[in-house]
Amino acid sequence: MTGPVWSKLLLRQRFVHGSLTIAIYGQPMNHVLLVEDDVDLREVLAVAFTTINGWDVSSASTSEAALAELASSEPGLVLCDVHLGDQFATEVMMAALRLGVPTLVLTASRATGPVDSPIPTGVAGILEKPIDPHALCELSRDLVAASRAFEISAPTVLASAEEQLASAEEQTVASFMADRRPRVARDAMTMLGGDGVLTRTELHRLVGRLATYGLHDSAEALRDAEESMAIGRSAGDTTVHDSIVRARERLVEFVAST
Numbered sequence: 001m002t003g004p005v006w007s008k009l010l011l012r013q014r015f016v017h018g019s020l021t022i023a024i025y026g027q028p029m030n031h032v033l034l035v036e037d038d039v040d041l042r043e044v045l046a047v048a049f050t051t052i053n054g055w056d057v058s059s060a061s062t063s064e065a066a067l068a069e070l071a072s073s074e075p076g077l078v079l080c081d082v083h084l085g086d087q088f089a090t091e092v093m094m095a096a097l098r099l100g101v102p103t104l105v106l107t108a109s110r111a112t113g114p115v116d117s118p119i120p121t122g123v124a125g126i127l128e129k130p131i132d133p134h135a136l137c138e139l140s141r142d143l144v145a146a147s148r149a150f151e152i153s154a155p156t157v158l159a160s161a162e163e164q165l166a167s168a169e170e171q172t173v174a175s176f177m178a179d180r181r182p183r184v185a186r187d188a189m190t191m192l193g194g195d196g197v198l199t200r201t202e203l204h205r206l207v208g209r210l211a212t213y214g215l216h217d218s219a220e221a222l223r224d225a226e227e228s229m230a231i232g233r234s235a236g237d238t239t240v241h242d243s244i245v246r247a248r249e250r251l252v253e254f255v256a257s258t
Helices: 039-053 063-072 090-098 133-147 161-165 168-192 200-212 216-230 238-257
Strands: 031-035 056-060 077-081 103-107 125-128
Touching: 031 039, 031 063, 039 056, 039 133, 039 168, 039 200, 056 063, 063 077, 063 090, 077 090, 077 133, 090 103, 103 133, 125 133, 168 200, 168 238, 200 216, 216 238
Parallel strands: 031 056, 031 077, 077 103, 103 125
Antiparallel strands: none
16 A cells, blocks of 8 residues: 555646645755656656746656665655656665655556556655646645645645646746647657557556647547556557557647647
């Protein structure tokens, strides 16, 4: 059993905090370590943390690089994808927990069983992609502040989503994602249209990338393909193939409209 779980964002782009205390905003500069092997996700999250939270950001795409960063720096938060390449990032999560660093885990899977198994007890949350960068920054402030015992009662912090979306910081992140979205779509089209057979891990990673950049129709189609493979169907199975074709068709439509 893992720690508190925020499985998805709800209305107004806010997380369900549960029993987590709410942060006092305006904390001193903090440092987040992004452990993610998808360069597009790393870059948009880095922009969000530096622009919205004003935090220092370091990143790693492999377990080895992440462990080195943990040993040489003192991050206030670790944000870690459950998959790094073909391996689980369990060692990174455990190292962060031993250091007492709040750790959030990202996953593109809807199913909880197979994905939860490599996640150690004690992580602060498991977040299902797509991740809203603005709400993620808010939750990150809460986690870091709570870990330092700066607490106030939850009912006193009720900033509206409309006010948040009007801020220049959030517009900067939204603009970055909008500019990058067509390239992400074209890259995915090329990947899905190639001669090679995609593995479940590759589909998992692509689901997260497309969903985070707002390409939801394609992401959902690929998620269906990934889940079919998760229950034992091969990449050549009709169900898997049709889902991949449907995802690529949605991408073609999007690119044609841009």
